[in-house]
Amino acid sequence: MRIYTHSACLDHDTGAGHPERPERLSAVTDALRKALPALEWHDAPRATRGQLLRVHAPELLDAVLETRSPELVRLDPDTVLSPGSAQAALHAAGAGVAAVDAVIAGHIPRAFCAVRPPGHHATADIAMGFCLFNNVAVAARHAIDKHGLERVAIADFDVHHGNGTQAIFERDARVFYASSHQWPLYPETGARHETGVGNIRNALLPADAEGLRFRRAWEELLLPAMDDFRPQLLLVSAGFDAHWRDPLAQLRLQAEDFDWITRELVQLANRHCGGRIVSTLEGGYDLDALAECSVAHVAALGG
Numbered sequence: 001m002r003i004y005t006h007s008a009c010l011d012h013d014t015g016a017g018h019p020e021r022p023e024r025l026s027a028v029t030d031a032l033r034k035a036l037p038a039l040e041w042h043d044a045p046r047a048t049r050g051q052l053l054r055v056h057a058p059e060l061l062d063a064v065l066e067t068r069s070p071e072l073v074r075l076d077p078d079t080v081l082s083p084g085s086a087q088a089a090l091h092a093a094g095a096g097v098a099a100v101d102a103v104i105a106g107h108i109p110r111a112f113c114a115v116r117p118p119g120h121h122a123t124a125d126i127a128m129g130f131c132l133f134n135n136v137a138v139a140a141r142h143a144i145d146k147h148g149l150e151r152v153a154i155a156d157f158d159v160h161h162g163n164g165t166q167a168i169f170e171r172d173a174r175v176f177y178a179s180s181h182q183w184p185l186y187p188e189t190g191a192r193h194e195t196g197v198g199n200i201r202n203a204l205l206p207a208d209a210e211g212l213r214f215r216r217a218w219e220e221l222l223l224p225a226m227d228d229f230r231p232q233l234l235l236v237s238a239g240f241d242a243h244w245r246d247p248l249a250q251l252r253l254q255a256e257d258f259d260w261i262t263r264e265l266v267q268l269a270n271r272h273c274g275g276r277i278v279s280t281l282e283g284g285y286d287l288d289a290l291a292e293c294s295v296a297h298v299a300a301l302g303g
Contacts (some may be wrong), residue, residue: 001036001302002102002263004095005029005114006044011084012117015072017081019248019256019285020130027117031291032114032298037091039298040108040116044095044115046087047138051097054141055168057125064089064132075127081087085117092117095137096235099278104147104233110266110301111255112238113280114294120162120237121187129160135280136237137168140175143233150174153231155222155265156181157214157258158239158282159249161190161202167239170196176229178203178222180214182242182249201225205242209251211257214242218261234269234277236262240284240293248285255289255296263302277301 008066010022032039052061065086067073092115099111119136121129136154143149154169156162156179166189169175176199180192181203190202203217226234240258242251269275279301284290 001298002040002042002099002108003032003114003198004044004099004111004113005040006091006095007115008084008087008091012088013072013082013084014080020117021072023287024284024290025114027287027291028114028294031295035295036302041209042098045098046090047093047097051138051142052093052133054145056123060125060127064127074263078126078130079132084206085132089117091115092119093133094133096135096278096280097142098144100139100143100233103276103278104143109275110277111279112298112301113278118239119280120156120158120165121160123164123167131164131219134164134168136235137165139278139280140169140235144174149232151176151229151231152233152235153178153226153229154235154237155226155237156237156239157261158237159242159246159251160186160239160283162237163187163189166190166194166196166200170200173197175199176226176231178226179203180217180222182207182251185249193208205251207254210252211254214251214253214257215260217263223268225266227271230272232273234265234273236265236277236279237282238279238297239282240290243284243286243289243293245286245289246284255292257298258293259296262297266301266303276284
């Protein structure tokens, strides 16, 4: 089991009191190293401009990569640029690209990208919701354009809907996007009627929903739809902010629920794509819960 990360991801400074802080990544990597010492660690390379332009507008690249200020720059009330943000964002997106290359080449069956900033709220042309580049979207389009895949699935169990990922692919039948998320909640997207060209499935969970409701949503709606799609590669937006201790939402999941969904996704990947999965860290803002759930997820990915 291979982990992609980079120290540059710690240099994305979001300012005092911001929930998406460098300590998040340290909590994940420290916990993984302690709990799973056999993991194989790799430095994530930087994504190239060409790889980013497959999903993002040049104007967004310029805003993230060319902003030069010694002070924090707010792109919106939640999304911040600091002097270290550009390199962090490049390595966060590059991790998924490198992991896709390794998995498709057969070097490893599965990989986890322990990176920040997260990505699934970033649209083609807007950085938002703590996200600068859409890491999982860059990885998906790389799998299609570089490796010629025709069916790539993205499973997103972050508590917030991945509006950016959905918007990027909602007219691209080569990518299937399945999301469970609290409703209503930021960013107020991901309604049931949002189905793209038949390639989008959203499962809405009310506040205070526990693991049983989460599991039922995946068992009855999302996993069967992904089975029907028969992906050649499975990508995961692995957010752990649906945990009951998370301060930004009100779902009631536990680490065992993330272990369960991961094992279900591994079985799905085994059925359709030789077990190939690339997972990328998204949300999760209680450090203890984030560490515990990341270990559960990566342990289940590794079998």
